[in-house]
Amino acid sequence: MANQSRRDFLKTSALLGAGITGLTSKPVKAAPKNILDENRMGVLVDTTVCIGCRKCEWACKTAHNLPTQPLESYDDRSVFINMRRPDDKSLTVVNEYPAQESNSFPVNVKVQCMHCDKPACVSACIVGAFSKEENGSVIWDGDKCIGCRYCMVACPFQVPAFEFEKALQPEIRKCDFCFERTKIGKLPACVEICPMEVLTYGRREDLVELAHHKISLYPEKYYNHVFGEYEVGGTSWLYLASRDFSELQFPKLGNSPAPGVSEAIQHGIFAYFIPPIALYALLGGVMWLNKNRKSGEEEQL
Amino acid sequence: MSENMKPVPLPRKYFTPTVIILCLIALVGIIFISARLLFGIGAVTNLSNQYPWGIWIGIDVAAGVALAAGGFTTAALGHIMHKEEYHLITRPALLTATLGYTFVASSVALDLGRYYYIWHPLIMWNGNSVLFEVGMCVMIYLMVLYIEFLPIITERFIGRVNLPGFLGKFNNQIDKLLRVLDKGLNKTMFVFIIAGVVLSCLHQSSLGTLMVIAGQKMHPLWQTPILPLLFLLSAVSVGFPMVIFESVITSKSFGLKPETNILSGLGRMVAPLLFIYLSFKIGDMVIRKTFVYLTEFNTASVMFVIEIVLGIVLPLRLFMSPSIRRSPLGLSIAAFLVIFGVFLNRMNNFIVAYTPPYQFTSYFPSIGEISVTAGFIALEVLLFRAFVMIFPIVSIPQPGTSKTKFSVRGV
Numbered sequence: 252m253a254n255q256s257r258r259d260f261l262k263t264s265a266l267l268g269a270g271i272t273g274l275t276s277k278p279v280k281a282a283p284k285n286i287l288d289e290n291r292m293g294v295l296v297d298t299t300v301c302i303g304c305r306k307c308e309w310a311c312k313t314a315h316n317l318p319t320q321p322l323e324s325y326d327d328r329s330v331f332i333n334m335r336r337p338d339d340k341s342l343t344v345v346n347e348y349p350a351q352e353s354n355s356f357p358v359n360v361k362v363q364c365m366h367c368d369k370p371a372c373v374s375a376c377i378v379g380a381f382s383k384e385e386n387g388s389v390i391w392d393g394d395k396c397i398g399c400r401y402c403m404v405a406c407p408f409q410v411p412a413f414e415f416e417k418a419l420q421p422e423i424r425k426c427d428f429c430f431e432r433t434k435i436g437k438l439p440a441c442v443e444i445c446p447m448e449v450l451t452y453g454r455r456e457d458l459v460e461l462a463h464h465k466i467s468l469y470p471e472k473y474y475n476h477v478f479g480e481y482e483v484g485g486t487s488w489l490y491l492a493s494r495d496f497s498e499l500q501f502p503k504l505g506n507s508p509a510p511g512v513s514e515a516i517q518h519g520i521f522a523y524f525i526p527p528i529a530l531y532a533l534l535g536g537v538m539w540l541n542k543n544r545k546s547g548e549e550e551q552l
Numbered sequence: 553m554s555e556n557m558k559p560v561p562l563p564r565k566y567f568t569p570t571v572i573i574l575c576l577i578a579l580v581g582i583i584f585i586s587a588r589l590l591f592g593i594g595a596v597t598n599l600s601n602q603y604p605w606g607i608w609i610g611i612d613v614a615a616g617v618a619l620a621a622g623g624f625t626t627a628a629l630g631h632i633m634h635k636e637e638y639h640l641i642t643r644p645a646l647l648t649a650t651l652g653y654t655f656v657a658s659s660v661a662l663d664l665g666r667y668y669y670i671w672h673p674l675i676m677w678n679g680n681s682v683l684f685e686v687g688m689c690v691m692i693y694l695m696v697l698y699i700e701f702l703p704i705i706t707e708r709f710i711g712r713v714n715l716p717g718f719l720g721k722f723n724n725q726i727d728k729l730l731r732v733l734d735k736g737l738n739k740t741m742f743v744f745i746i747a748g749v750v751l752s753c754l755h756q757s758s759l760g761t762l763m764v765i766a767g768q769k770m771h772p773l774w775q776t777p778i779l780p781l782l783f784l785l786s787a788v789s790v791g792f793p794m795v796i797f798e799s800v801i802t803s804k805s806f807g808l809k810p811e812t813n814i815l816s817g818l819g820r821m822v823a824p825l826l827f828i829y830l831s832f833k834i835g836d837m838v839i840r841k842t843f844v845y846l847t848e849f850n851t852a853s854v855m856f857v858i859e860i861v862l863g864i865v866l867p868l869r870l871f872m873s874p875s876i877r878r879s880p881l882g883l884s885i886a887a888f889l890v891i892f893g894v895f896l897n898r899m900n901n902f903i904v905a906y907t908p909p910y911q912f913t914s915y916f917p918s919i920g921e922i923s924v925t926a927g928f929i930a931l932e933v934l935l936f937r938a939f940v941m942i943f944p945i946v947s948i949p950q951p952g953t954s955k956t957k958f959s960v961r962g963v
Contacts, residue, residue: 336910338601375765377687379678397672398665401683403604405765409909412601413665415594421665502909504768512777513765514680520757520780521685527750534632534746541634 287368291387292433293455293487294442295462296361298499299472301449303331303347303359307441311343311363314429314440334500337363339412339424343441348499358492360499361441361449363426364389364410365479366487369508375405380423387455387487388428396423407483407502407509428487458489465491484508559643559944561708562806566941570805574930581927584920588662596920602908603915605663610902611925612659615895616652617690617759618787622798623649623697624752625791629821631745640814640947643704644802645795647945650697651935655928657694660687662924682761689755696748703741706734708943757784763901771852771905772842778832779901785832789825790894792818793867793887800884802940808948816877822890823871830864855896855904863893 305325312319317340331347343363350357366389373381373389380395381402391411398421402411414421429439437443442450451458462477478496479486482504490496497503520526588596599606626645630638661667673687713727714720760783763770776782796815803810837843846853867889876882903915917925940946 334910336601336912371765371767374680375683376678377681377683378672378676379681380676395672395676396666397669398667399663399683400604400665401681401762403601404763404769404906407767407769407909409602409769413604414592415597415599416592417665418590418592418595419666421592500910502768509767510680510765511767513682513761516761516764516777516780517680517682517685517758520754520761521679527754530753531746531750534628534749535742538632538634538742538746541632545634545636 288385293458295451295458295489298492300447301359305345306444310440310444339414342426369484371405371509372402374510375401388430390427390430481506556950557947558950559947577930578927580923584923598918607917608663610899614898614902616656618894620649620652621787621791622794624749628749643945651932653694686755686758689751693751696744699744706730756787773856774901774905776836785829786894789829793890796887810880819877826868859896
């Protein structure tokens, strides 16, 4: 409701501004260059077949030249005791949620950047260091970043991590959808290594279809929801699960794009630069009038 | 107001016991600043991937910008509304704003992981980013503040340029340069004064938009699409209380008679401003039905109630009372409450309201963070004192008669 009235307000003020200056045609394109490609890729994560082998964690670290223990050590299942989050040293982690009934299995969930279609980090970044690429990946440009960490404040999935211990050139680290690998036709490292085919790499549109097809084939196996289809305006990574996603610690998010109303407010305040200029003119007028009034009074004295 | 008031430097002994304590606080702050620069943000702060922003942003930047609002509110009152009787307080307010924004910029730089890239936003633009807008506005406004401050420097040194040693040869040229600068500034100052007010309105409000993108990570008591309006209204209401408080403290510290007449005139305008802010705040709560969260007893609800009751309602009542507005003590207590309320509001918005979806530990500022914040505040006070002693900032009654009642030139 508050949203609606604000939109109306913005509309009215935009119309007013347009009326004043006669700038009715020629809309200013304020949106970023990141136009969604209809062939953008994605990954469908079927958590019902994941066995929690964590080979994807190892593959990810190896592909990104991060220090890692040997692959055998990843068999250790004691790490599942605590919930873990991706950080600057591991861009993806697998968590385990215990079985609810004796006849069911525990659920393993791989976590990484969701590669939103309308990413909050891209909208928020002060220098535009983040970009949504044609192939669906959201990547970070280390040459631009100033380390303000506003992307971390903005991300609804709490994904970007920062190298807090570094005094010089700290980086923002997050899954880059193996941008360097997919560029040369390779699969993302985690998709390639997964022995259970939990991860399906493909066009996002096809994956959404596949996910719904799977649900309709095995309605008793899947919870009837594809996480990421509509959440925060859609994400490139999509999830299927046997349970309600809130039980698996997925954040409860609406379907409006992640940047929310912040861009609308921002562009409302700066519509064609009319409001600031109008305010300047108004204040100038007031100042001039008051000055004249004062000097008029003084002359009369 | 029959006396002839004129801003003059106030030569006093710089070091008093309070000043020495402030120096120590500043020194500790500087030590932690060096530690941050040498060993990184993680070594000094309690920030983490869950809490990317702490008090350096919530207090130093957000509250710092709000509490420097005295600069643009008095500029609007004194120069745009052309209320000459308030010209006396524009200079101290301008100094507070200039120092305040300088420290805001320093705090931002310190909080940036790559502080040496602070110039990047100048050439790498992202028009969708609220932070970009805030950053650009603050940068330009800081320049405007320095320009507005220049006439005070020219006034101090015109006819008094006296460089030591061989540099003495240049005394005449520099004096000439200052005179040209002074003349030029005198004619164009109105451009900068209006620009300062416009830029302030823009970034004071956008500072509120900053947290809108955090969406559900922010407690619903504070998260609202009208955050920019609330930030602007609160900044406007805290401007005059800040000037009142700072003026009473300065008078006390320098043994001057407080300008009670002018200050109570300012005080009269605070209550209506606070009332508008309060009505929007309450109205927003009613429309979004967030008052249900007040029935819970937790940090968020307690902080919210303190912010409203102690920070808005109580000072609103105090500023409505004429007898309180007439006493310097009453004025400074009421003004302090408004300052406290806005300070708390900024801290609540940026720190208390922020709840990460995956929370392992809660955030409390480290000793390093607190020391740096305290150090910056101490430095600001120390510099204020030094500037007031060196430059003509504070107006005092002048013996002898002059034709003009108020002889504050420029700003």
